[in-house]
Amino acid sequence: MRDFRLTIVVLACILLICEAAESMNYANEMPKCGITCMVRLIPSSTCALTNTTCLCTDTGLAKVMQTCILSECILEDALSVARMSETACGRPRRYKRGGVWAFIAASIVSLLCIILRMYSRWKMMKRYEADDFVLVVALPSYQVMAAFLALGVDVWTLGSDTFTTALKIQYFDEFFYIINLALTKLVLLFFFLRVFPHRRFRIAVYIIMGFVATSTTILLLLQIFQCLPIESVWLGWKGNYGEHRCLDINLITFSIAALSIAQEAVILVLPLPLLAGLNISRGKKVGTLLLFSLGIFVLVTSCIRLKFIHGWAHSTNPTWDYMDAFIWSGLEVDVSVIVVCIPAIRILVVATWPKMSHWVIASNPSELEMFNRGQEKD
Known part of the structure; x- marks a missing residue:
C-alpha cells in the first residue's frame, strides 16, 4: 500500500514539476481512474521517470493513455484527467475562433x-x-x-x-x-x-x-x-x-x-x-x-x-x-x-x-x- 501511494506521489510530482505537498493535493484531486492509468502506463514509457519534457511530448504514451482513460473513466472524469494533465505539462490553451x-x-x-x-x-x-x-x-x-x-x-x-x-x-x-x-x-x-x-x-x-x-x-x-x-x-x-x-x-x-x-x-x-x-x-x-x-x-x-x-x-x-x-x-x-x-x-x-x-x-x-x-x- 505504501509503495502504491509513493508511486502516485512520484507520478504526480513528475507531471506537475512541483513540491511534494502540492503533488499530494494533485493526487487527491485526480480521479482514481486517471491514477490507475498513470500507474499502469507511465512506467512502460521509453522516457525516464524524471524526464518530464519527454513524458509530456511522448505521443505514443499520450495515445495509450487516452485509450485507457476513455475505457476506465466516465466522460466527466476523463475530461478532468485531461484538464489536469494539460495544466501539469504547461500546454497553452488552443483557440480556433x-x-x-x-x-x-x-x-x-x-x-x-x-x-x-x-x-x-x-x-x-x-x-x-x-x-x-x-x-x-x-x-x-x-x-x-x-x-x-x-x-x-x-x-x-x-x-x-x-x-x-x-x-x-x-x-x-x-x-x-x-x-x-x-x-x-x-x-x-x-x-x-x-x-x-x-x-x-x-x-x-x-x-x-x-x-x-x-x-x-x-x-x-x-x-x-x-x-x-x-x-x-x-x-x-x-x-x-x-x-x-x-x-x-x-x-x-x-x-x-x-x-x-x-x-x-x-x-x-x-x-x-x-x-x-x-x-x-x-x-x-x-x-x-x-x-x-x-x-x-x-x-x-x-x-x-x-x-x-x-x-x-x-x-x-x-x-x-x-x-x-x-x-x-x-x-x-x-x-x-x-x-x-x-x-x-x-x-x-x-x-x-x-x-x-x-x-x-x-x-x-x-x-x-x-x-x-x-x-x-x-
Missing part, C-alpha cells in the same frame, strides 16, 4: 439585407406579401443562431457546467437551424408564386412547399426527441446520468444536410425554363437568369458544410473538432437570407440609380413593379 469574424461579417450583411428588403418592398409596393411575412418570422430564429460562438476551444478546458451549457445551446441551435433553412426556402417559393402566374409552375411550387414543410416537421421531431429523456442530450455526456436512449445523431445530421441540399437544388433549377422563355432582350435575360441563379451560393455553402460534419456526435473533442461545422452552419443561414433579399434590393437600387437598369430585367420602377406582381408574360 478566426472563422467567427467571417460569420459576424456575414451576419451583419444579412441583417442589412433584411432591412433593405423590407424598406424596398414598402417603398415600391406600399404593402408586404407572404414571402415578406415569412422572412419576418424567420428573423428571431436567425438571431438565436449566433449562440454557438461560445465554442472553439478544447473540451477539457471547459468546466462541467460550461460544457453542459454549451450542449444545451447546441441543442436549441440545431432546432432553429432547421427552421431557418426551411423558412428561407419558403420565402423563395412564395416569391415564385408572386412572380410567375403559370398554372403548372405554381402547382410544382405548391408540391415543393408541401415537401419542405413535411420533411422539416419530421426532422424537427427527430431533433427534439433525439434522446429520451430530452435533458439527457446535454446531461448524458457525464456518464452517470442513468438510463436514457438516443437515436443515431450522426444519421439525423446527415439526413438534414442531404434533404436541404436536394431541396435547394430543385428550387434553384425550378424557375430556369420559364426565365429562359421570357420575351426580353438577351442581355436582360442573362441578367435575370443570373439573378435567379444566386441560390447556387447557398447550395455551395451547404455542400462545404457537409465536409465538416463528418463523424458528427462521435468526436471526443467536439467543441474543437466541430467549430468549423458550426461556423459553416451559420454562414449557410446568412447566405440563404442574403439570397432571398437580393431581388427586392435590386428593385430599390434601380429606382435609386436608374443608370444601373442594364444590370436587371427592367428599366424603370413601373416595369419592375409589374414583374414583381407576376404580370410579365412569356
